[in-house]
Amino acid sequence: MNAKRLAPTALLGAAILxxxxxxxAAQPSTTEEAIRGLNEKxxxxxxxxxxxxxxxxxxxxxxxxKSDEAKPTRExxxxxxxxxxxxxxxxxxxxLSATMTMADPAVIADGVDDRADVPSDAEHIGVEAxxxxxxxxxxxxxxxxxxxLVIPKDQETYFxxxxxxxxxxxxxxxxxxxxxxxxxxxHYLMTEAKEVGTxxxxxxxxxxxxxSGMMFEVExxxxxxxxxxxxxxxxxxxxxxxxxxxxxxxGNSSSSSSxxxx
Numbered sequence: 001m002n003a004k005r006l007a008p009t010a011l012l013g014a015a016i017l018x019x020x021x022x023x024x025a026a027q028p029s030t031t032e033e034a035i036r037g038l039n040e041k042x043x044x045x046x047x048x049x050x051x052x053x054x055x056x057x058x059x060x061x062x063x064x065x066k067s068d069e070a071k072p073t074r075e076x077x078x079x080x081x082x083x084x085x086x087x088x089x090x091x092x093x094x095x096l097s098a099t100m101t102m103a104d105p106a107v108i109a110d111g112v113d114d115r116a117d118v119p120s121d122a123e124h125i126g127v128e129a130x131x132x133x134x135x136x137x138x139x140x141x142x143x144x145x146x147x148x149l150v151i152p153k154d155q156e157t158y159f160x161x162x163x164x165x166x167x168x169x170x171x172x173x174x175x176x177x178x179x180x181x182x183x184x185x186x187h188y189l190m191t192e193a194k195e196v197g198t199x200x201x202x203x204x205x206x207x208x209x210x211x212s213g214m215m216f217e218v219e220x221x222x223x224x225x226x227x228x229x230x231x232x233x234x235x236x237x238x239x240x241x242x243x244x245x246x247x248x249x250x251g252n253s254s255s256s257s258s259x260x261x262x
Contacts, residue, residue, distance in 0.1 A: 028195040028220070030106040032176035038101040045090055107176075109158060109188035115139065122156040122190075125149070129161075129168035129181040129203065132210030142248040143233045149201065149218045151193050152226040159189040169205035172218050178204060193220040 027033035101107055118124045126137035127149070136149045151157045161170055163181035170189075171178045179189045203214035221229060231241040234248035242249045 027176075028197065028199070029175040029177075029191045029193050031189075031191040032174065033194075034101055034104045034106050035176045038097055041097045042094060045093060049090070105190055106192065109190040112158060112188040112190070114186070115160070118158045119156065122158055123152060124158050124160065125151070127159045127161045127170055127181070128164060129170065129207075129214070130164040131166075131208055132203075132214050134170075134214065134216050138230065141230050141234075141246060142239075143230050143237075145233060147216045149216060150226065150229055151218065151220055152223050153193050153196055153220050155223070156190060156192050159191075161187045161189060166207060167205050168203050168207050168214070170201065171204035172199055172201040174199040175218065177201075180205065196220050196222060 027036055112118060115124060124139045126135075126139060128135045128137070133146060134149075135144060135146050137144045159170070159177070159179070161179045161181050162185065163183055166183060168181040169178065170181060175191060175193065177189055177191060179187050181187070197220055199218040199220070201216045201218050203211060207214070227246065230246070230248075231243075234241045237248075239248040241247075
């Protein structure tokens, strides 16, 4: 193959491979889907550029490897204009893609400052950190759990993240969730789980000697199993479950596990 065609051919091949790749594989949550989608868009740009630059570099090294001294370059205004415009277009694409993803409510729950801003048909869970444990409060159901977060499948869920003492950070990598817990502040996350399963969560902010123990599970359940779990949490804590209102109406309203953790 002609050396001058090596870089364009490699660039075209890389682009075709990226287009043939499956970009719509099911993701466990809307948040993870949005973040992974941005990564894939950036890779579509970054990989061909990398191949092109490396191709030009290899071609240049091979062609001029026997030259005794460097030769001055000649001005090529058309080439300079082309790569300036191409760079501007690429930066515009990257900037717009990142802005659109960051504006996605599944990535940043923009406009949600308190419980009143959460849609009535969404789940609302308080995530409170402390040294060195987590407490999860299911506000609509008057139920509390600790060290295990349960969320319903196919329902928008808002998390109100806060802390009792100093800095912590809730992080569930597989679901794309991460938010700092800052004393005196409330920060919201929103997601919609798409896949039933159990995921690992932990504190992503070094918070002291017990930091490594701030692990918790996130379990995504179908709606019927989720309601059964809430009922069992209520009854285990000595409460009375109101099936119509889907809330714990009497008793301690906290599970035995959370009482132990407290």
